[in-house]
Amino acid sequence: MLxxxxxxxxxxxxxxxxxxxxxGPNYLHLAAAVAAKRPDVFxxxxxxxxxxxxxxxxxxxxxxxxxxxxxxxxxxSDGPDAVATVVDRLHPQLDNELRARESTEARSDPTQTSAxxxxxxxxxxxxxxxxxxxxxxxxxxFVRLLAPGGDQLPREDAIDFILTLIARETVGVPLIVGDIGxxxxxxxxxxxxxxxxxxxxxxxxxxxxxxxMTDKVLAADRGTTLGRIFEDIPREIISIIDDVDEMASLGGxxxxxxxxLAIRAAVRGGRxxxxxxxxxxxxxxxxxxxxxxxxxxxxxxxxxxxPALRTVVHQRAxxxxxxxxxxxxxxxxxxxxxxxxxxxxxQHAGLAIARLDSACARASLRDKREVHVDxxxxxxxxxxxxxxxxxxxxxxxxxxxxxxxxxDQLSQRLSLTTAGLDLRPERPDGVFLFVGPTGVGKTExxxxxxxxxxxxxxxxxRLDMSEYAHDWALSxxxxxxxxxxxxxxxxxxxxxxxxxxxxxxxxxxxxxxxHPTIWNAFLQVFDAGQLSDSRGTVADFAxxxxxxxxxxxxxxxxxxxxxFGDQKADVTRVDSAVLKAVTTSMPPELVNRLDDVIIxxxxxxxxxxxxxHKEISAIFDNLANRGYRLSIDDxxxxxxxxxxxxxxxxGRHVHRNIExxxxxxxxxxxxxxxxxxxxxxxxxxxxx
Numbered sequence: 254m255l256x257x258x259x260x261x262x263x264x265x266x267x268x269x270x271x272x273x274x275x276x277g278p279n280y281l282h283l284a285a286a287v288a289a290k291r292p293d294v295f296x297x298x299x300x301x302x303x304x305x306x307x308x309x310x311x312x313x314x315x316x317x318x319x320x321x322x323x324x325x326x327x328x329x330s331d332g333p334d335a336v337a338t339v340v341d342r343l344h345p346q347l348d349n350e351l352r353a354r355e356s357t358e359a360r361s362d363p364t365q366t367s368a369x370x371x372x373x374x375x376x377x378x379x380x381x382x383x384x385x386x387x388x389x390x391x392x393x394x395f396v397r398l399l400a401p402g403g404d405q406l407p408r409e410d411a412i413d414f415i416l417t418l419i420a421r422e423t424v425g426v427p428l429i430v431g432d433i434g435x436x437x438x439x440x441x442x443x444x445x446x447x448x449x450x451x452x453x454x455x456x457x458x459x460x461x462x463x464x465x466m467t468d469k470v471l472a473a474d475r476g477t478t479l480g481r482i483f484e485d486i487p488r489e490i491i492s493i494i495d496d497v498d499e500m501a502s503l504g505g506x507x508x509x510x511x512x513x514l515a516i517r518a519a520v521r522g523g524r525x526x527x528x529x530x531x532x533x534x535x536x537x538x539x540x541x542x543x544x545x546x547x548x549x550x551x552x553x554x555x556x557x558x559x560p561a562l563r564t565v566v567h568q569r570a571x572x573x574x575x576x577x578x579x580x581x582x583x584x585x586x587x588x589x590x591x592x593x594x595x596x597x598x599x600q601h602a603g604l605a606i607a608r609l610d611s612a613c614a615r616a617s618l619r620d621k622r623e624v625h626v627d628x629x630x631x632x633x634x635x636x637x638x639x640x641x642x643x644x645x646x647x648x649x650x651x652x653x654x655x656x657x658x659x660x661d662q663l664s665q666r667l668s669l670t671t672a673g674l675d676l677r678p679e680r681p682d683g684v685f686l687f688v689g690p691t692g693v694g695k696t697e698x699x700x701x702x703x704x705x706x707x708x709x710x711x712x713x714x715r716l717d718m719s720e721y722a723h724d725w726a727l728s729x730x731x732x733x734x735x736x737x738x739x740x741x742x743x744x745x746x747x748x749x750x751x752x753x754x755x756x757x758x759x760x761x762x763x764x765x766x767x768h769p770t771i772w773n774a775f776l777q778v779f780d781a782g783q784l785s786d787s788r789g790t791v792a793d794f795a796x797x798x799x800x801x802x803x804x805x806x807x808x809x810x811x812x813x814x815x816x817f818g819d820q821k822a823d824v825t826r827v828d829s830a831v832l833k834a835v836t837t838s839m840p841p842e843l844v845n846r847l848d849d850v851i852i853x854x855x856x857x858x859x860x861x862x863x864x865x866h867k868e869i870s871a872i873f874d875n876l877a878n879r880g881y882r883l884s885i886d887d888x889x890x891x892x893x894x895x896x897x898x899x900x901x902x903x904g905r906h907v908h909r910n911i912e913x914x915x916x917x918x919x920x921x922x923x924x925x926x927x928x929x930x931x932x933x934x935x936x937x938x939x940x941x
Contacts, residue, residue: 256335259327262286273311277320280346281311289484291336292522298340308389308485310350317350392485395469395478399442399462401449411440412447414552419491419525420456426520429529431554434603437529441493460491467496475500476511483519493527498534513542520548533788556600562590565602570609577613581624585612588626642668645705652701653694655860659851666848679782683798684846688805688831689853692903695802696762702798703758714750715760718767727770732787748784748792756796764801765838772843779846806834828852855900864904865894868911885929889936
């Protein structure tokens with residue numbers, strides 16, 4: 254009966270049979286199992302270069318020994334380290350096979366490293382070996398050996414960080430993290446450049462760098478394929494796994510844990526690895542493989558900016574222009590370096606390069622010899638304009654009746670911020686608190702602002718703050734922490750929605766019902782115009798308008814009736830009562846960050862009648878498209894507007910009355926050409 258460690262080794266050898274083919278495990282399969290399970294013992298006896306030779310023999314279907322001989326060898330192996338004894342007994346059996354393979358490779362590639370020595374022949378004149386000569390055919394298509402050359406990008410800090418880790422006696426594993434376009438992938442080329450530089454005399458000088466191509470691995474059995482790649486790449490080559498978050502599907506519902514396990518096994522096996530990942534998902538490695546995460550050293554790669562950005566973009570612009578057969582003026586390059594706009598998910602310098610590439614393509618399609626700034630078409634470009642506050646107020650009054658003072662206050666503030674004349678441009682274009690009774694037009698005014706200034710109904714983001722009454726509801730704004738339900742569904746988060754539509758009007762309905770934790774989250778939005786979510790994404794609110802609604806102070810002001818005496822004094826007392834309720838109920842640091850508290854007055858009967866007329870006219874116009882020709886007399890209009898009127902509840906009863914008193918009888922009457930009138934205190938439809 255075999256010792257437990259040898260029984261496991263036999264199972265591993267049989268797995269190698271399934272991988273490489275064969276009738277049963279022979280000495281080659283047993284050696285491959287040892288190389289996978291105990292790489293330290295295998296390399297000490299055979300040398301690192303023997304791995305590639307062994308895999309080539311297995312791939313060619315070579316035979317060495319039989320299954321019975323393997324079983325006998327294992328049964329006779331003993332000692333304090335039984336696996337080491339197996340390797341000692343294997344060595345004479347494999348020596349001739351490996352020497353023959355070494356001799357064949359040396360004749361076909363005189364620059365190849367000798368087995369077991371790690372010393373290349375005439376290394377000073379050696380050219381970078383082709384992938385197929387260093388890596389077995391089954392893995393060569395997944396790997397690209399990087400040749401020195403290309404752009405010299407200003408990323409010395411990242412390269413220094415990598416070399417500090419992988420050149421140590423105890424090798425570390427760098428994790429380069431950054432957003433799309435910052436240059437994570439170019440780090441691999443820069444590392445190859447540094448190692449090939451004659452001025453670099455560190456322990457890794459002239460070592461080759463292999464890039465594992467994520468797009469190729471994605472189409473295969475990822476975990477198994479990556480494990481084979483690590484087996485096939487010689488140990489002296491530095492392996493770079495680009496976009497490990499994408500390769501392991503960390504952004505989806507089910508991560509491919511096999512990829513992380515293969516990387517962890519390679520790290521423990523002494524491989525020299527460098528990983529890159531996107532900033533939004535890098536932290537999820539810890540969720541799925543805490544052991545691997547503990548071995549990684551993170552380096553956040555910031556976007557290029559300033560002179561460094563322009564240097565890189567100018568370098569690439571020449572190449573892009575040559576590709577398209579156009580010239581790119583300096584002013585176009587400078588414009589391409591402007592900050593990212595809405596819908597642009599890349600960061601500089603990748604963003605600027607992508608902009609120039611698209612601009613050159615547009616120019617060449619129009620047979621232009623030179624690119625113009627107009628060809629860039631920057632996303633989300635919204636130049637500041639001078640807004641006529643009087644004109645805006647007039648347009649808003651057509652939609653919101655009876656709140657002229659509130660409309661004027663709002664219009665005056667927005668005319669300042671939309672012109673870019675506010676003292677804190679990083680803050681939102683407006684932070685307002687609408688206070689007043691229910692049904693007086695607070696929400697409708699927010700909708701009107703979105704329609705008039707942002708041009709579409711989709712630009713209004715409405716949050717019912719009664720759904721945020723608990724502190725855990727903060728996850729609905731910025732997302733839960735990695736590993737919790739909802740982390741992989743960022744579409745509903747406020748930060749995601751603002752990133753997609755930064756020019757939105759954000760309506761926080763009934764803000765007084767939100768938990769204080771939610772209020773605190775908005776403090777940084779009101780002050781700095783930014784909010785970070787659990788993935789690290791920063792949403793910019795600088796071009797948004799934030800409107801909060803509240804019923805605070807309504808009960809305190811209901812006892813103050815506006816009469817026929819000093820009406821101005823009555824309004825002042827109402828405003829004072831409401832403001833006192835606001836400052837008492839809300840924290841001072843929140844109130845202090847508001848641009849304006851706008852108080853809405855109760856609606857009079859005349860205003861309610863005007864709202865009813867406006868709504869009914871809109872309904873009749875809509876029904877006219879379906880063949881109806883309807884009208885209403887003054888008595889019917891008065892009944893619909895006045896029935897159920899209560900100043901405390903605003904105009905919400907009007908919609909109920911229109912349906913109940915006006916439209917329901919129309920259905921019963923089954924008339925298409927009719928006039929609404931009043932008979933016996935009820936609305937009747939008569940043919941016309």
